[in-house]
Amino acid sequence: MPLHVPPAPAPALRCVLAALGSPTAVSEAxxxxxxxxxxxxxxxxxxxxxxxxxxxxxxxxxxxxxxxxFLIRCAERSVAAADTILTPDGWAFSHFFEGPYITSTERALRHAEAMPMPCQPRLLSVPELYMLTLWLHRDCTDDGAEGSLAATDLLVPLAPAPPGIAAHRPHRVAELLPMLNHRLTPAPLLSSPA
Known part of the structure; x- marks a missing residue:
């Protein structure tokens, strides 16, 4: 499937390039x-x-x-990632990191390229479950900053995924959200016998 990667805001890219060019930012990461x-x-x-x-x-x-x-590539492989955040003054570099989500993201993107439908790749974080998914959004005309989950969009949990949710298995939003909702809903307290 052709992946329609939305262009990042130019200021976000510039701040990552500046951080990569800063010996302090790289050495302290x-x-x-x-x-x-x-x-x-x-x-x-x-x-x-x-x-x-x-x-x-x-x-x-x-x-x-x-x-x-942004995935940070050196030679033939991704060695880290850089996150940017939107502040009141515009886009700013947040931090560099490495770990399993980098290789998991690359793997999920490779599998997405082999799917038959065109889509726009995004990342979707579910903080309460410590979960990150590759979100394959069907509307390729969205700019990446907007758009909402559509029932036919696909979510691919990245490894490590929460217990009971298979990493790298694509789920339709309509299928995965009820499962996540169930996990996020607190269990009712059992009343003690009188």
Whole structure:
């Protein structure tokens, strides 16, 4: 499937490039692979990061744009990622990081490219479950910063996924949100016998 990667805001890209060019930002990052990388480090595959704060009883929910994530590639592999956030003064570099979500994101993107439908890749975070998914949005005309979850969009949980949710298995939004809603709904308290 052709992935329609939305262009990141130019200021977000500029702040990541500035951070990559700053010896202090790179040396203070908790990313040994970025500090020891040989050759130039390039930000690639910008993905908007949306947050799902809550799920409504109808198993739908609005999302909000939290930032843009760039995979940082050195030579032939991604060694880290850089997050940007929107501040009152505009886009700002947040931090570099590494870990399993980087390889998991790349794997999910490779599988998405092999699917038959065109889509726009995004990341969707569910903070209450410590969960990150690749969100394959069907409306490729959206700019990446807007748009809401559609029942036919696909969500691909990234590894590590919460217990009981298979990583890298695509789910339709209409299928996965009720499962997440169930996990987020507190169990009723049992009353003690009188």
């Amino acid at each position: 908790r990313t040994p692979s970025l500090r020891t990388a040989q050759g130039p480090a390039n930000p690639e595959l910008p993905l908007p990061v949306h947050v799902l704060d809550h799920i409504t009883p109808q198993a739908t929910s609005p999302t909000r744009l939290a930032g843009w994530r």
